[in-house]
Amino acid sequence: MSSVVLGVTGGIAAYKACEVLRRFTESGHDVTVVPTAAALEFVGAPTWAALSGKPVATDVWTSVAEVPHVRIGQQADLVLVAPATADLLARAAHGLADDLLTNTLLTARCPVVMAPAMHTEMWEHPATQSNVALLRERGVVVLEPAVGRLTGADTGKGRLPEPAEIHAAAVDVLERSAVAPVERDLAGRHVVVSAGGGREYLDPVRFLGNRSSGLQGWALARTAAVRGAEVTLVAANVDLPDPPGVRVVHVGSTVELGDAVRTAAESADAVVMSAAPADFRPLERSESKIKKAEDGSAPTLALAQNPDILAGLTRDRARAGQVIVGFAAETGDADHSVLDLGRAKLARKGCELLVVNDVSGGRVFGETDNEAVVLGSDGSLVEVPRGSKAALAHVIWDCVRDRW
Numbered sequence: 001m002s003s004v005v006l007g008v009t010g011g012i013a014a015y016k017a018c019e020v021l022r023r024f025t026e027s028g029h030d031v032t033v034v035p036t037a038a039a040l041e042f043v044g045a046p047t048w049a050a051l052s053g054k055p056v057a058t059d060v061w062t063s064v065a066e067v068p069h070v071r072i073g074q075q076a077d078l079v080l081v082a083p084a085t086a087d088l089l090a091r092a093a094h095g096l097a098d099d100l101l102t103n104t105l106l107t108a109r110c111p112v113v114m115a116p117a118m119h120t121e122m123w124e125h126p127a128t129q130s131n132v133a134l135l136r137e138r139g140v141v142v143l144e145p146a147v148g149r150l151t152g153a154d155t156g157k158g159r160l161p162e163p164a165e166i167h168a169a170a171v172d173v174l175e176r177s178a179v180a181p182v183e184r185d186l187a188g189r190h191v192v193v194s195a196g197g198g199r200e201y202l203d204p205v206r207f208l209g210n211r212s213s214g215l216q217g218w219a220l221a222r223t224a225a226v227r228g229a230e231v232t233l234v235a236a237n238v239d240l241p242d243p244p245g246v247r248v249v250h251v252g253s254t255v256e257l258g259d260a261v262r263t264a265a266e267s268a269d270a271v272v273m274s275a276a277p278a279d280f281r282p283l284e285r286s287e288s289k290i291k292k293a294e295d296g297s298a299p300t301l302a303l304a305q306n307p308d309i310l311a312g313l314t315r316d317r318a319r320a321g322q323v324i325v326g327f328a329a330e331t332g333d334a335d336h337s338v339l340d341l342g343r344a345k346l347a348r349k350g351c352e353l354l355v356v357n358d359v360s361g362g363r364v365f366g367e368t369d370n371e372a373v374v375l376g377s378d379g380s381l382v383e384v385p386r387g388s389k390a391a392l393a394h395v396i397w398d399c400v401r402d403r404w
Contacts, residue, residue: 220396
C-alpha cells in the first residue's frame with residue numbers, strides 16, 4: 001500500500017479533489033489530505049476526514065510534537081496537488097514554505113504531480129509559464145490543464161482535468177518511478193496515437209465493430225504527455241475523458257480513422273497504431289433500419305475490405321526517421337504460434353516495432369492490465385510481463401525513444 005499526500009488548494013475546482021481522493025482510497029492507497037486554508041473555504045475538513053478515513057492535516061501548529069511539516073513529506077510515496085492554483089505553483093517554484101502544503105513539497109523526495117486549475121489568462125501569463133517550466137526542470141510532473149468551461153460563463157484552457165484522468169496520471173507516475181525516474185525525455189517530439197475500434201454501420205442503428213476499449217491507447221497518450229511529448233490522440237468510438245494535455249481527434253469509421261492518422265502523421269516523429277481498425281465494411285449502407293423478413297430469412301451482407309492503415313503509413317512514410325509502431329492482437333492457430341503470426345505481420349507491415357498481444361479467450365480487451373511482446377524490425381524482442389497498461393506504454397515509448 002502506497003502512502004499518498006493529496007494537496008488541495010483554494011480554487012473552485014477543489015470539490016473535484018473529493019473524487020480523486022475516493023479513487024485513491026478505493027484502489028487501496030493510504031491518503032493524507034493537506035488542504036490549504038483557502039481550500040477549506042470550498043470544502044471543509046470533515047469531508048476530507050470522512051473520505052480519507054484519517055484526520056486532516058491543516059496547519060503546522062497541530063500535533064507539533066510529530067513535526068508534521070517534515071514528516072508528511074518524508075513518508076510519502078507520492079505527492080499530488082489537485083487543484084494547483086497559480087499561487088501554489090508560484091510558491092512551490094520559489095521554495096516558499098508558509099503553510100503545511102508548501103513545507104510538505106519542500107521535504108518530499110518522492111514523485112510530485114501537480115494538476116493546475118485557473119483561468120486561461122492566469123495560466124498563459126508569463127510568470128505562471130515560467131514557474132511551470134522551472135518546476136518541470138526540477139522533476140515535478142505538471143499536467144496540462146484541460147480546455148473547457150471555467151468559472152462563470154468563461155471557457156478556455158485552465159480547467160482541471162477530469163478526476164479519473166488525474167488519478168490515472170498520478171498512478172502512472174507512481175508506478176513508473178518504481179522502475180525509472182520520470183523524465184521529460186520525449187520533450188520536443190510530436191507523437192500520434194490511435195485508440196479504440198472502427199465502427200462500420202449497416203444501417204442507422206447497427207454496425208460491425210470490435211471489442212477494443214481504447215484503454216491502451218489512452219495509456220500511451222497519457223504517458224507520452226507526462227514524458228513531455230506533444231500528443232495527438234485519434235480516438236475511434238472511445239467513451240473516456242480526454243487525457244490531460246492531449247489533443248484528441250474523434251472519429252467513427254476506419255476510413256475516418258485512417259484519414260485523421262495520416263493527417264496528424266505529417267508532422268509526427270512517431271505513430272503508434274494501437275487502435276483496432278475494422279478489416280471490412282458493408283459494401284452498401286441502408287439509409288433506414290433493416291427490417292426482419294416475415295419468412296424468417298436473413299439478409300445477405302456484402303463486404304468490402306478497408307484500407308490497411310498501418311501498411312499505408314509505412315509505405316508512404318511522412319517524414320524521414322519517423323518511428324511507426326503497430327499492434328497485433330493474435331490467438332494463434334493449429335500451425336502457428338502467436339509470435340509466429342506476429343513476426344510475419346511485422347515483416348508484412350514494414351513498421352519498426354510491433355506490439356503482439358495474445359487475445360485468446362478475449363483477454364486484454366477492456367481490461368486494465370496487459371502483457372505483450374514488443375518485436376523490433378532489427379530482430380529485437382522485449383517481453384513485458386502482465387501489469388498495468390501504463391507500464392506497457394512506458395516500455396513502448398522507451399523502445400521508440402531508443403530508435404530516434
